[in-house]
Amino acid sequence: MQFDATLLNRLFRYGFAFTMQREAALDLVQQACEKALKQPPDDKRKLEAYLKVIVRRLYLDGWRQQQQYPLELFTETEVVDDEASIEQLMVDQQQLSRLMPMLSPQQRELIYLWAVEGWTIDEIAEQLGEPRGTLLARLRRVREQLSRLPEESYGVSR
Template sequence: MTDDTRTVPERLVDFLPNLRRFAISLCHSRELADDLVQSACERAILAADSFLPGSRFDAWMFRIIRNLWIDHLRRQKTAGPQEDIDDARDVAIPSGEAGSHARMELLEVTAALKKLPEEQREVLVLVCVEDLSYRDTAEILSIPIGTVMSRLARARKNLAELTGIGVEEKRSSGKKGDMA
């Protein structure tokens, strides 16, 4: 709980990067994500009276944006091609070899995230990127906490397998004869 006395529009300004990051994780298109964020902000401002003081503003906003995304998917069953985040060239990275490696890793993780089932991707982004608790994530997604935990475990496992990150460490730590 928070004792923040700022208005909904004032809170929105500080929270825009989080909303945009979550929207991009849902739709994989920066343009569509920006549209979702704009719609979510409009909806939040219009429904500011329904926000309960003392409740979690982030959870309220994530629920709004997720509901807008679900509405969009229902309307767009036969949608045409969308911009792919992999084609975006405006990501700021350092120059040289380190920048090349960072870009390659980012593309690898982005591709792996896209391969995760949507329910695993949602939980992974809310818990690991947005740093929400299991309880808040469960509330936003309207699922039990146990379901959040199992989806998160499966998402982490699948992401590790798809990227190879963490797999090598497990292999090397499980060698016979190693004594700690």
């Protein structure tokens, strides 16, 4: 099994969306690759999805067991079904680095998959195994949080 540079870069950005720390993100990617080499996915075509699940679980395990990463709540249950208004929130990728530190790890993961990777809410829900409405609620909270900040500080156009 080989990990090409494009895949590793995508995994690094995914890990960085959780940790917001370069070295910690690199560690997550390395650990994920090691685990994938020891226990390869059943379907080689789904390697990236498999590795992202590992990165996510490693982050959560590190947070729970060793308190390696900042303590932030990782549960939200509000259900919203207003995708049309939320989809109008457009994140300027040049300003994404300023936006990410303001968000929780869950919100950063969602914004990364949605704004950077370009996934739909349905694709994200399937990937994360979470209800679509929960993800829409997270996006709404991000939008509300951003609306309370001065526009020049977060680089988001509405």
